Amino acid sequence: MSINSKKVLLIILIILMSIFLTSCWNSRELNTLGIVIMIGIDTEDDEILLTAEIINPTSAERDMNVPMQSRVRYVQGTGDSISDAIRNITLKLDRRIFLSHNKVFIIGEEFAKRGIVDFLDFLQRNNEHRETSYFLVAKDSKAYEVMGVNGGVNNIPGGYLLELVENYEHNGKTRSLTMTEFFKYYYDKSNQPVLGVVKSEKRAEINKVSSTPSNVDYFLNVEGGAVFNKEKLIGYYTGKEMIGFNIIVDELKRGIITFDTPNGYIDRLSTTIPPIEGDVSSTKAKEHGVTSVEILSSKTKNNIEIVDGKVHFKMKVDIKGGLAEETGDIEISNREVIKVVEKACSEEIKKQIELVLKKAQKEFKQDTFSIGALFHRKYPEEWRKISDNWNNIFSEMDYTIDVETKIIRIGLVNTPSNRIKGR
Amino acid sequence: MISRNIDENRAQTIKVFNSTSDLVLYEFETNSCSRILIAYLDGLVDKSSLDRDLIKPMMENFSSVEYIKNTVYISSVNEIYFIEDIVKPLVNGSVILFIDESNIAYSIDLSHWEKRTLEEPNSEAVVRGPKEGFIEDIATNKVLIRRRIRNSKLVFEDYTLGVETNTRISLVYIMGIVNEEVLEELRSRIDKIDTDAILETGYIEQFIEDEPKSIISTIGNSQKPDVIAGKILEGRIGILCDGTPHVLTVPKLFIEDTQTAEDYYLRPVYATFLRSIRIFSLFMSIVLPGLYVALQTYHQEMIPTLLLISMAGAREGVPLPAVLEALLMTLMLELIKESGIRLPRAVGSAVSIVGALVLGQAAVEAGIVSAPMVIITAVTGIAEFAIPSLTEAIIIYRILIIILGGFMGLYGITCGFVVFMIQIMSLKSFGVSYFYPIAPYEKQGMKDVLIRFPLKQLIYRPKSLAKGNARKKRNEKK
Numbered sequence A: 001m002s003i004n005s006k007k008v009l010l011i012i013l014i015i016l017m018s019i020f021l022t023s024c025w026n027s028r029e030l031n032t033l034g035i036v037i038m039i040g041i042d043t044e045d046d047e048i049l050l051t052a053e054i055i056n057p058t059s060a061e062r063d064m065n066v067p068m069q070s071r072v073r074y075v076q077g078t079g080d081s082i083s084d085a086i087r088n089i090t091l092k093l094d095r096r097i098f099l100s101h102n103k104v105f106i107i108g109e110e111f112a113k114r115g116i117v118d119f120l121d122f123l124q125r126n127n128e129h130r131e132t133s134y135f136l137v138a139k140d141s142k143a144y145e146v147m148g149v150n151g152g153v154n155n156i157p158g159g160y161l162l163e164l165v166e167n168y169e170h171n172g173k174t175r176s177l178t179m180t181e182f183f184k185y186y187y188d189k190s191n192q193p194v195l196g197v198v199k200s201e202k203r204a205e206i207n208k209v210s211s212t213p214s215n216v217d218y219f220l221n222v223e224g225g226a227v228f229n230k231e232k233l234i235g236y237y238t239g240k241e242m243i244g245f246n247i248i249v250d251e252l253k254r255g256i257i258t259f260d261t262p263n264g265y266i267d268r269l270s271t272t273i274p275p276i277e278g279d280v281s282s283t284k285a286k287e288h289g290v291t292s293v294e295i296l297s298s299k300t301k302n303n304i305e306i307v308d309g310k311v312h313f314k315m316k317v318d319i320k321g322g323l324a325e326e327t328g329d330i331e332i333s334n335r336e337v338i339k340v341v342e343k344a345c346s347e348e349i350k351k352q353i354e355l356v357l358k359k360a361q362k363e364f365k366q367d368t369f370s371i372g373a374l375f376h377r378k379y380p381e382e383w384r385k386i387s388d389n390w391n392n393i394f395s396e397m398d399y400t401i402d403v404e405t406k407i408i409r410i411g412l413v414n415t416p417s418n419r420i421k422g423r
Numbered sequence B: 001m002i003s004r005n006i007d008e009n010r011a012q013t014i015k016v017f018n019s020t021s022d023l024v025l026y027e028f029e030t031n032s033c034s035r036i037l038i039a040y041l042d043g044l045v046d047k048s049s050l051d052r053d054l055i056k057p058m059m060e061n062f063s064s065v066e067y068i069k070n071t072v073y074i075s076s077v078n079e080i081y082f083i084e085d086i087v088k089p090l091v092n093g094s095v096i097l098f099i100d101e102s103n104i105a106y107s108i109d110l111s112h113w114e115k116r117t118l119e120e121p122n123s124e125a126v127v128r129g130p131k132e133g134f135i136e137d138i139a140t141n142k143v144l145i146r147r148r149i150r151n152s153k154l155v156f157e158d159y160t161l162g163v164e165t166n167t168r169i170s171l172v173y174i175m176g177i178v179n180e181e182v183l184e185e186l187r188s189r190i191d192k193i194d195t196d197a198i199l200e201t202g203y204i205e206q207f208i209e210d211e212p213k214s215i216i217s218t219i220g221n222s223q224k225p226d227v228i229a230g231k232i233l234e235g236r237i238g239i240l241c242d243g244t245p246h247v248l249t250v251p252k253l254f255i256e257d258t259q260t261a262e263d264y265y266l267r268p269v270y271a272t273f274l275r276s277i278r279i280f281s282l283f284m285s286i287v288l289p290g291l292y293v294a295l296q297t298y299h300q301e302m303i304p305t306l307l308l309i310s311m312a313g314a315r316e317g318v319p320l321p322a323v324l325e326a327l328l329m330t331l332m333l334e335l336i337k338e339s340g341i342r343l344p345r346a347v348g349s350a351v352s353i354v355g356a357l358v359l360g361q362a363a364v365e366a367g368i369v370s371a372p373m374v375i376i377t378a379v380t381g382i383a384e385f386a387i388p389s390l391t392e393a394i395i396i397y398r399i400l401i402i403i404l405g406g407f408m409g410l411y412g413i414t415c416g417f418v419v420f421m422i423q424i425m426s427l428k429s430f431g432v433s434y435f436y437p438i439a440p441y442e443k444q445g446m447k448d449v450l451i452r453f454p455l456k457q458l459i460y461r462p463k464s465l466a467k468g469n470a471r472k473k474r475n476e477k478k
Helices: A001-022 A081-090 A109-114 A117-124 A157-170 A179-187 A240-249 A262-270 A280-287 A337-364 A371-378 A378-398 A417-422 B006-017 B047-061 B065-071 B085-089 B138-146 B179-190 B203-206 B227-234 B255-256 B261-265 B268-297 B305-315 B322-342 B344-365 B371-384 B388-425 B462-470
Strands: A033-044 A045-053 A072-079 A096-099 A104-109 A134-138 A194-202 A218-221 A223-228 A232-237 A254-262 A291-306 A312-327 A396-408 B023-029 B034-041 B075-082 B094-099 B104-109 B154-161 B167-174 B219-220 B238-243 B247-249
Touching: A001 B065, A001 B179, A033 A072, A033 A109, A033 A157, A033 B305, A045 B167, A072 A081, A072 B065, A081 A117, A096 B094, A096 B255, A104 A109, A104 A157, A104 B006, A109 A134, A109 B006, A117 B255, A134 A157, A134 A179, A157 A194, A194 A262, A223 A240, A223 A337, A223 B238, A232 A240, A232 A337, A240 A254, A240 A337, A254 A337, A262 B247, A262 B255, A291 A337, A291 A371, A291 A396, A312 A337, A312 B247, A337 A378, A337 A396, A371 A378, A378 B203, A417 B247, A417 B371, B006 B034, B006 B094, B023 B047, B034 B047, B047 B094, B075 B085, B085 B094, B094 B247, B104 B154, B138 B167, B138 B227, B154 B179, B167 B179, B167 B227, B179 B203, B179 B238, B203 B238, B203 B247, B219 B227, B227 B247, B227 B261, B255 B388, B261 B268, B261 B462, B268 B322, B268 B371, B305 B371, B322 B371, B322 B388, B344 B371, B371 B388
Parallel strands: A033 A096, A033 A104, A104 A134, A134 A194, A312 A396
Antiparallel strands: A033 A045, A045 A072, A194 A218, A194 A223, A223 A232, A254 A291, A291 A312, B023 B034, B034 B094, B075 B104, B094 B104, B154 B167, B167 B238, B219 B247, B238 B247
16 A cells, blocks of 8 residues: 555545544534523423423514514423423424523423422433523413513513523522522532522503503513422522522622611711701601612621531621612711611611521521531531431521621712701 | 858848848948948837937948947947857847948847836735836836845846746845855756746746645745835845746745735834734634634534524525535625626726625525625625735635535534644745744744834844844944
8 A cells, every 4th residue: 555545545534533523513504493592391281391482583683673472482392201392392393492592491380399300300411501591480380471471671581581680680689590500509418409580470550552562561570589409399588588598698799778777876976957847747757767778799708616516607798888778867977877877787687697597497497508518618527427417407506697787888968868858 | 150241141030030020120331331230129129229329320430340339339239159149139129230241240239118117016005105016027127126225235146937938037135144045945946947938927936836736825926126125135035027027035934924014114013903903814714704604504502692593584594505605605706806807997897886786785685695694705805805915825725614614513624724724834935934933933033923023123034034144234333
């Protein structure tokens, strides 16, 4: 065999190898794909019902005249397993389902209570999934009842819901958990994952004349969190509890804390103003004054100790906030007054943290905050003995919460407007 | 042998030139009654000078053959002893003078012919910098170079190539800067050229290049004297050829394509910016259509969702697979470019309008191609002209990348790119690595690759070109 024919053979070999040894062998033209944006999973009659929101590309051009509904198509497949249900969609849709661009998975409440283990396995096994897609639980409803609601500005319902979930960083009353993050919590022995929730709500009638399609009257709400025990849904946290939850797991980005203005302390400190005679409403407003603090940054340091054979959980929270609203009759420019407000804010935050901790300890009787992982890290020897019993220990656990608030911004005005009016 | 008989010489001359019609033979008698025959080729000589400086003094003052140089008012007079030797001076525009009773003929250089005026070359227009370009006449071209390098070390070395065409070739270099080994190699390669015709420097290029099968050329060319002067000042050798304004330079480096003369005339920061744009557009014009095809047929998950949706919307109803669509559009672009050059100017604009409308709008509206593909093709079409010297190679590479991307996705593109890079890096131009100074790496040379350093800091010529003469000379008095 001459050198030249050896070379040719080598080249042919390389080309053949490159074709057969790569994973990207199947080409799919773009116009054969049904691009899925959102998937909802339910159970119905012991079968799995899978609803997919698919982009309708013909109407994707930036034509504002295209009605909202025709931008997407909804297809449903039923089957004994999730992959069966997905494959059965092809019996009803002229496109091949393409999952890589799926943004949100909505789990119907019934399905979540039944257990989501088959769903999790399907996600991990399928190579098309993207790990950044969000998991949400449809509170009190089927997943497909939530889908198709577009109460926002985005063209497609899936995009609307995605942006709602991503608003997480502006408001701590919700939770956004992607697939990877979910598994991070799920694999942890001591910990039970908390997922975001979504709920369809009816809008208060704004103007009957101008309201056009029917679905505009509904919008979605992602307030709250869904608590799981292993693979099964066992309950919900409310929006207020989610703020406490997010502070404990140190994931709070932004949020508003509202509490009664601590008038009692302040009256001594603030400069006195002569009350207008006969004006009852001004004193009334004083009593019901509220203060809102916007959390700008929050840092939590958790620590766990064994004191006298009992587990003791210690939290130290550092909050930096800005004064967002003040209706009480107080003089903000006074440093002492600010300190009192800060203290009241800390108390309120502490209350909210206790609220969610108590709920986890008494109602769910399980650790949803990864406190067990903390224990594991600090006392690996002891952990081995108690890990199976951790949820009981958690329920009995003592805790001290230490919150320190610092108000770094007070906004554009010093004095609340109702106080100025008094002058 | 030149005959003593003037009629014999006339017959011989006609015979040597096969009775060609542009051979002019003119016989006259001087005042001293000597018969004189002059022969020249019509149109190659300056007739007024011929009449004024040759015929008139010969008629009036000719006395004897010995004093002929004292008689005519011309600086170039050579003696010819053999009838075969009249051919070369005649075709180069000399007048042959036969004198009766003398067996010596004289060739008198009166060459003069119509030339194009010095214009700015279309393909190498500049905003800042000299606007004149080479023309088809080699003597003028030599002057253009000499005028820029007023130095005794500038050497022209003449050759005549082509058995039939007898084309005049000239090597130009600067003694003391040029690398002698490269010069020796070039001389030996030029000596080896055995062909009947040289009509353009492209002929020479193909005879002397290192790697004839390579897609990318290993010999540079330019139509601008300032560019050539700059190149030979870096230690390269220029090859001028009569009959073409394109001058070759050897050895060539890959980075030369990304450099322009203007880089050195403009401020360093802006020049660096322009250079990075050129390198980026080189990459884009090769890879972009293939990348687009690969992404949309194999790697849809890599495209941002919103872009994918609008791409899917655009592709809806397009009958061809993406790879064929890309090939079709690329070929269409080449078609427009090719016919745009050849067509008469008046028709050319009509064709470009039709081409733009048909390709741009009508094809999209008719659903034959998708709108993003038109955009991609347009971008690559524009990008390729940022590096005009590489357009030929870019097109071939682009088509190969489209095919690879269409059949093997990003994997194919990566493999193809690696193969192309290996091929380019393994090239040598007259013993100099083509990818110098990047591979082999050389620190001083890198000052003129991605970033164009200020001229004050560019104190070395490319070391692989100039070898021992790399350090630029300064005025020693200071």
